[in-house]
Amino acid sequence: MRGLDGLRGLAALYVVLFHCWLYTFPGYPDSSAPAWLDVLMFGRLAVVFFLVLSGFSLAISPAGHGWRSEGIASFLRRRAWRILPPYWAALAMSLAISWFVVPASHYGPPTGASILVYGLVAQDMFTAPTPNGAFWSIGVETELYLLFPLLLFVRRRFSAAVLVACVTFPVIAHGLMAAGASPVEGANRLTPHLAPVFVAGMLGAGIVAASDRVQRLPWGWFAVLAALPVVALGVIQGSVWTVNHYFWIDLALAPAMTMLLCRGCHRQARHPRTAPDRATRPESRWFLLQSLSDPSADRHGRDPPGSPAFRLARPAHVLVHAHPGPAGLGAWRMAVLPDLRDALQAEQILENHDLRTAERLPVVRALLLHRPQVQLRCFRSGGS
Template sequence: MSSDLAPGAAANSAPVRNHVSGLDGLRGLAALYVLLFHCWLLVFRGFPANSGPSWLGWLMYGRFAVVFFLILSGFSLAISAARKDWQLGGVADFLRRRAWRILPPYWAALAFSLIVAWLVVPASHLGPPTGKTILVYGLVVQDIFTAPTPNGAFWSIGVEAELYLVFPIFLLLRRRLGATALIAIVTFIVVAHGLLSKNALPVEGMNGLTLNLAPVFVAGIVGAGVIVASEKVRRMPWHWMAALAAVPALYLVVVRGSVWTVEHYFWMDLVVVPAMTLLVVAVSTGKPNFLVRFLDTRPVRRLGNVSYSLYLIHLPIIMGIVRKVAPHYVSPGLPTFWFTLLLGVPTSLLGAWVFAEVFEMPFKRNRSWKLMLEAVSSRWQGMRLIGRRSLRTGQAENN
């Protein structure tokens, strides 16, 4: 799960000229779904079986939101490259910009999560965080090494960090061999890995190089080609193709049920990719109009702007409410779920906004420490000037 990823982060770092209407809104809604998923998950035990009301069953598939984040991430990162004949413009500079954009808020969220896990409620059945936790999660290698997690949502940050490292290779393959070859090569490796696993069903888990998410990211990269496609291609009914591609995935989820779906996430991640990618492509071409208009409304865009921060910090907040606050006021089950929604959703959204203003937006607006210090100095001088003017105005009125 994000992803900037980091969920919600990729597009935010792109220059303004690479902004595509609707993508921020999609990112925000995906982050909100992850928040609702965790509200459901922590209240109704027994996952992947649905121990809650059947009409809430649609909240069980938070994993797919992370898949969607990764598609958006690959798409957003590739927009600039697509406009430059799939040229990256320097691997070292790309990785530096990714680290600058992703790591500061992630490390701040890691510190917050550690404090909550130590002082309020542990985030892992393995117990409270340890020194190994700090090392593994601090270096963002949680998809390779196992340690008691401080925040269950952080697994996808490790996956996306790995994908950033191979992003230049994906672009090279796209430029030299074409889109079809890129998808074929990456998907073949993943499918072969799955088929060679015991009983053709790889063990699901959040650690150990999550290979099956590489084609997800690649699908987003390939989808970005629509940005530079001919007008004839851009006018194609991408939204209807997305709806058609969603039918197999919906059929499997509905007919097979949640337990089967979760146990087969390795394959289901690949099944949902065509529909999700086509949806992103459709929105980037302005279709369907009503959806794009909704995604570009101010509340949805603002949600998208803080989606990375929301993804990073919401889970410790929800865990604290469900396990430490709710038991004192409401009974288990549905009452706890409503209580968690009423208290946890606005608290998480407000917390994400504050967190983003302090730990995310300064790094988004300023591309180096020098620029950030200059911005802080300029703001400080502006505040002093306003203070002096106010003082003079007050003195003049008194006189």
């Protein structure tokens, strides 16, 4: 989905500015900076936004397919290829700098245990001298990636409320039982309260995949209303109190961050990007049809084998490519995608909604006529 990388970039920029602030003005969390720069001292919240955004982006595709993924092995393999090579390169560079350029400032110089723990991305569970203090968040992300298939299963098998309860109630109980009801991160930085933050992003993906009536709700205003009490409390109590209560601040701000993402994605759907130079010629269109019918729906024998309606009688996905013709979109090609992984790959390519054009296609009208249970999911419009 367009825009997510831009949001990641802005959050990463804020983290960089936070570290610049941190090394420029001593005394954190008691600010010694000019008051107008104090807004830069809450870099932890950018990491929380990263996790909300991660849960949101990973769940967008499964949310549109009944909360099913392409498979655990495939998901973990893609995550590993995306995360581990750049992470290991950054780890090697950090080790070299810590040993030969600038001594590490976190618990002494790196050791062999540092290479083992950080090489296996286990720094959120095991303690070792770190070559780079920022690596703690990579450990959190890795744990959440490993949990993601299980979280999808709970959401698919039960409900969103059960998923929220499973990850949130234990975290709240842990927080209330801590000294002063304000847990602090240990030397190993284990952060169980960030799991509900990740799940909040997943729930946001469910909102984006919901009906248009749900998407039209004023999520932007909901986000403002959810964030205002937390921000006001932080301003009144001050920076020291806010930083010492990040455990609760993170949980309190996650819903506002999620609703802000929902608002941004709904604006994309209402105002899709179009190419300025294609107004004078018809475009080809791609559509993805998802069958919601019962597996036994074809037993009545009303549709001949091989017909589009017969093929969609069983749960499957059909990709339709409509070509420009003399009277508009007159020609079409169809391909059945029985494998969910193929459908997910197609969905990653086909993005923008154009339901009205889809419903005018003869093949789509025939499919909807024969099988009312067929759900039309329509994505990107563009040239062939």
